[in-house]
Amino acid sequence: MKEILSGNEAIARGAYEAGIEIAAGYPGTPSSEIIKTIALKYGNDIYTEWSTNEKVAMDAGAGAAYSGRRTLVTTKQVGMNVLSDSLMYAVYTGMEAGLVVVTADDPGMFSSQNEQDNRWYARLAKIPLLEPADSQEAKDYVILGVELSEKFDTPILIRTVMRTSHSKSVVTLGARTKGRAEIGPFKRDPAKYNCTASNARKMHPRVEQRIKDIAVFADTLPINRIEWRDRSLGFITGGVLYHYLLDVFPEASILKLGMTYPLPEKLIREFAAGIEQLIVLEELDPVLEEQIKAMGIAVRGKDIFPPCFELLPDEIRRYTREAGLLKQAPESDTSPSSKQEQPKEMPQLPTRSPVFCAGCPHRSTFYLLKKMKLPVAGDIGCYNLGTLPPFEAQHTMGAMGASVGVLHGMSLAGLPENRVCTIGDSTFFHSGMAPLVNMVHNGSRGVVILMDNSVTAMTGHQDHPGVDWAVTEQRPAKKVDLEAVVRAMGVEKVKVVDAFKIKEVEAGLKECLDFDGPSVLITRGECIFVSRNPQPPYHVDLEKCIACHMCFRVGCPAIGQSAEKYPKNNKFKSHIDPTLCIGCDVCRQVCPTGAITPPGTPKGKE
């Protein structure tokens, strides 16, 4: 049976077929669909959860695998930084059942704050790294990963990139392998599972020997294979780049690595010996190139391809042509009359940058932050759109939960102006709690604006501890009270305000700013994907509109210009698109002339 699956759906399928029983992760593009698909399609066989953060997911994964359950842990590339703390001990201990970690990397930074290359983590941790090229391999490598994990008693790292996670291709389905029917009692084996220094000293040599053994095994692993074609040019590559290469250099020989750490040295030497000019094709860092050079093999790589951004077929063509490797562009054979060189007088096209949805609860806060000209330490979530015009009111952003610690640092520095940070509810549970406790204990001053929209919105509306469901809305869960948590941490000034009422938010913010100590302003308002309760659209009374464009300052996609000008300033009056407006009322509150009204309000003379 064949199905067309995305890489993430295929990983979910692989988890099912591999007999995985527990899957945990924290949402992050491009990894989020793995847990979601497992929950929706294989939820009867596999327990899933969105853990509060990646480290928590990894610990849960280790504990489950120690207990004898095959386990999958998922993360996006920067989440690996959080996860890695707990991966490192699992590398030393090994487990009783297979443990596979999937990192979905983001070359090109479609939805990430950096472009880090997580292949380094395999080298740092000294564990095998598998890199699928398409959905079939994504599924197969999870199954292989579980096998290798149990054979060598080590966690396995699988790395996808956005293109493998979010591309679909045809997959042949297989049956599920059963995990253990019964488990327990828990194995009390501190020499294996307790990394106290005296034990860890015995574990470390085992880790070193294990990765050497796996390197020898890698030479025999069928997913590492040579495809001999023309021997004047040969590429060593892995992941989706393999498919790009087949399009750009159909005649070249390829050493296709399914396992990119540890490297199969014999196979690489055999390939190098049969090739006149050897090239490593890899996105981002020269991870393969440096190791192959360390073997004493002459190879080119980053002198041809840059270390930034994706290497799509068009880029591979460009850089290899510049390096004199690609004599003729193959696409000129398939489309001789391509007009791509001169798209006819293309005008400069308006950008379609992301904006807060119509009805978003974050809008009022950023409208005020812009107006009040406060320095704002920002965090990761939809609210980072407050960075863009018309708000331009999020002045730093670096990592999950960082805003609270950065705010504390601004306080320590003794800035002459008051300051705030913005952090979402899910991000706060992820990694904002520890820095807030730190602010309390160390006598910091500043306002933490906790933007509570009742969901992990940006990544596709997942749960977090502050909601009463888990993974799917049908599965009930205990809701943790955000305000009670903050108060229990010792924050003395806590205000909860309705995010859709600008004056209420403003008053709450001023009260918190006046407080001499750490304070928390919870701006509460459900994401439109949670409330799903659109109200009838508002309209602009053109008789009253004076084209002051104050309503543009709330940055709503439903608000634009009308066709009518206001004579006194010769500007276009405003218009509300009734197909986009969901009646959140925020724009009405900033209109100085009362021109914006909900339906049912009598219009001016027309």
Add this chain to the structure above:
Amino acid sequence: MDTNFLVVGVGGQGTILAGDILAEVGMSGGFDAKKSDILGLAIRSGSVVSHIRWGSEVHSPMSTAGQVDYLLAFEPLESLRMAAYLKADSTVIVNDYPIPPVAVTTGQMEYPSRERIDDILSAASGRYFNINVTEKATQLGNVKVVNIMLLGALSSLIDLPVSVWEQTIEKYVPSKLLGVNMRAFQAGRQLLE
């Protein structure tokens, strides 16, 4: 011989579903098929691009410049961004329903005129259709079926049994909306006549 498609539009228009159906139609029609989506945050109103490729053996899931045979655009501005991908003998089907981005509605940039769009796309392609499908879908009683109607239009140009399309659509759309979607598909098949 590969057949390459681009499905583009604005988040919330149903482009992803249309691309998913198109990829599966390729597989069910006996081809190797791949699809790749580029989408931004999980919020509404961003640009969405899906590459779909059919062939005996498809390698890269994305087409490159000058490789695309069919461009299915749910929104005119988004179609222009893809002009460089078109083959000279390609077919372009645009839903004439502009959704101006905020940069346009607030007067910072101009939306290209219909004449300009016509000029560029007819020069870049072999066959160019620009039809207000949104209006026709609304007449059918559900604006959301624009995607299936556009697939219907596309299907009328492609030599595959209509049953392959219908069975795939049936698999992907919610059963309670199957009737209106099938009507939309049939209406779409007449759209380019």
